[in-house]
Amino acid sequence: MAKQNTVFKDAYNRCLKVLAETSSLPSEPELGQVLGVSRTTVRAILGRFEEAKLITWDKRKKIVLRQPRPDDYFPTEETDSLAEIIERSFMRRILAGGAEPGMQINELELAREIGTGTTSVREFLIRFSRFGLIEKRPNSHWILKGFTREFALELTEVREMFELRSAASFVALPDSHSAWQELSRIEALHHEILADIDNRYKEFSELDERFHLLVHKSSSNRFIVDFYDIISIVFHYHYQWNKTNARQRNARALEEHLAYIEALRSHDAKRAEEACRRHLRSARETLLQSIP
């Protein structure tokens, strides 16, 4: 197999949803726009729709024949890109599994285990290396540096520098900037989740990322924004595998966010800095507590 047609399958599934809401599909370029794929893929989808008797397709006429059924969808396992599969598989090994710092990482073995070619694994490791958790010995293996206390401290040190700088930029944004609207939406979501915290505390992780990314983006600095990828991936997997006191921790973080948001809104640099520091300090504690 040269390439998995995951782009096709994922777009096919999303196109089924479009189909469910209309009686005839739009033009090929328009569909491509909506689905974020090329016309080649759109045409492949339409062809398959026709085979499945979901539509009739004659040039510009694409008439919906029936609603999609659950079994019309491709299973979600088949729509994940190879890169996502490798990432998940790898992160499980190093964050959840008992992976010792200093351990060797073997491209071939990893590839065999995941059931994929070495090239993909290799490219993943190269991309992943910028997160500072692994290191390459040229002409030889990779070394796992490990998700250690030092790693967490180094990560949060830079995070704090960057976020303080970003928060300072944020308060200086003109009122007309779209970030303020996004901030309001985020704030509203905080209130919603807090009002039903027992059931919805799991939504925090995603909201947390959305909020901090918004703050970082106001730095208008690609290095600061890109760095947030590292924080993001670490916290993402950290939340997934460390669920002790999740409800309580998340509730506290939500409250801190609200104070932080209010401080940003005040346009008062001093207040924003304080609120930011307070939140980052407790975020760091939370992260450190989860490391043995």
Place this chain on the structure above:
Amino acid sequence: MAKQNTVFKDAYNRCLKVLAETSSLPSEPELGQVLGVSRTTVRAILGRFEEAKLITWDKRKKIVLRQPRPDDYFPTEETDSLAEIIERSFMRRILAGGAEPGMQINELELAREIGTGTTSVREFLIRFSRFGLIEKRPNSHWILKGFTREFALELTEVREMFELRSAASFVALPDSHSAWQELSRIEALHHEILADIDNRYKEFSELDERFHLLVHKSSSNRFIVDFYDIISIVFHYHYQWNKTNARQRNARALEEHLAYIEALRSHDAKRAEEACRRHLRSARETLLQSIP
């Protein structure tokens, strides 16, 4: 060709220098240690030495027969790794050539031009993407973001944050730390070059990197140290292709370094910060002036 034997050729050349200074070579593991290669490569080198009648080799006895001649060495073009070749070729295109921001980068075309396989180019681009100069459109081409004024400003903003933080760590290092000795060696080199500036100003680039890397390392933060790679590569190529007033610029930077070094030695955080700021400000100016 599956793999260029550049490791062998480079180690061979370096081994010729070892051979020139002795009448019999040490054991295979020891040679491997010295050259930084595996025993397999050492044995390949010894075998070739024997063929070239440079030594006789019988188990532990490796007796030198004659001194190496210039034509015993492999030409330097053949000892560069593929990654180095691709990097140079690519940097020439984007920094020196008239590469417009927004331009598409085509893996296949780049590979053809450099005369190499696509895999190597692809891996290079992935590694290079962390420098923030290119960006990938999934399933499609890369986009050149360009060595623009914004890029330089974003780079220097982070650089200043990191270097100020590092300088603050530096002054707090205990006197017993090896960084102080390295600092002295670097300082001495500054004086040497300044004393003969007209002939030796070109050595500045390398010394500059050595000095700032030393400072960054005292942060003990992998993200700060790794970030210096970006600064390093940008300044490296910048120095190569922008030689207007090089002598004068370098002389000034050397003087600033000396003041900065003295301030670090004083263990006075305030003084170090001021000297650091002063130097970084002029480094930024220099970089900005070279961008249209």
Place this chain on the structure above:
DNA sequence: AATCTGTCTATTGTGGATAAAAGACAAATA
């Protein structure tokens, strides 16, 4: 007893092949 060598195996680096996906262009259509 410790190190070195001979031999063998495993892994990495790199080019090449191929299906999936993107994209270009002219003819068709509204």
Place this chain on the structure above:
DNA sequence: TATTTGTCTTTTATCCACAATAGACAGATT
């Protein structure tokens, strides 16, 4: 005239093969 479609070409993502290189282990040597 502006889109849309049909057709065709190019590029990317991925697997595989193979030489270079690293590394393991037992027997030889000091």
